[in-house]
Amino acid sequence: MSMTDNLQAHYAEILGILGEDVTRDGLKDTPTRAAKAMQFLTDGYQKDLNQVINDAVFESDTDEMVIVQDIEFYSLCEHHVLPFIGRCHIAYVPNGKVLGLSKFARIVDMFSRRLQIQEGLTKQIADAVLEVTDAKGVGVVMEGKHMCMMMRGVQKQNSSMITSVMLGAFRDSQNTRTEFLRLIGK
Structure with missing residues (x-):
């Protein structure tokens, strides 16, 4: 069957x-x-990071922050199998390599198309970007609206959740973190 x-x-x-x-x-x-x-x-279970990246990592002497913002995501919460949706903002400071632009959205899709909690999803995306780019630092901020909170339970229609993961330079340097958050309007 x-x-x-x-x-x-x-x-x-x-x-x-x-x-x-x-x-x-x-x-x-x-x-x-x-x-x-x-x-x-849930087709994210059928994908792996190497397949998604497909050799789209390129040598570069760029060493300034790169931000891809407002990547929409759609996921299912692992507690109720109800949707949560929102936007993902990813930044990294290259360390000799840059990642093809569309690959950021593909990474977000791969992990969001699995049963998730937003906190875990944010970390998985940050870890994946760091792994494939070997960046000096990675920052990920996700904003989500959760149907499990809106349609059932407490039924709060205007609530949203913001999660962040800061790795490397984004964790170690207040200035780098502040620049990222300022540029995405947070």
Whole structure:
């Protein structure tokens, strides 16, 4: 049985337990669509960092801060399997190598398409950028809105979560950290 077939069977069972008739018009194809959606939303498990980077690390004499900001992300919380969405800002100080621009978004996608908590997601992204660039420092700030807090539980619609990880020069130098936060408007 394929992963899609297996997930489809479980979604049909869950809908039945909830009291739905999975043979009615509106739900006939829902187990299949839900299975395919879940596979897409968690395809980060099928990727590794080398595959995502695809040799897009280049020699460079640039030694000033590089920032990629407002990378949108979509993830699922590992506690409720509900979405959390937001923006990610990544900065690094190169140490002889730079990373292709699109690879930052691909790193964010790879880790966000796994069941996550935002704190862990932020650290995974920072560690990955440091690993592939061997930068002097890496800073990551993520801003997220969590459906598990908005749709259920305390139902707070205007709350958001901000997490940060500062490595190397961003941790060691207040000036570097301050420059990064000022440039992203934090």
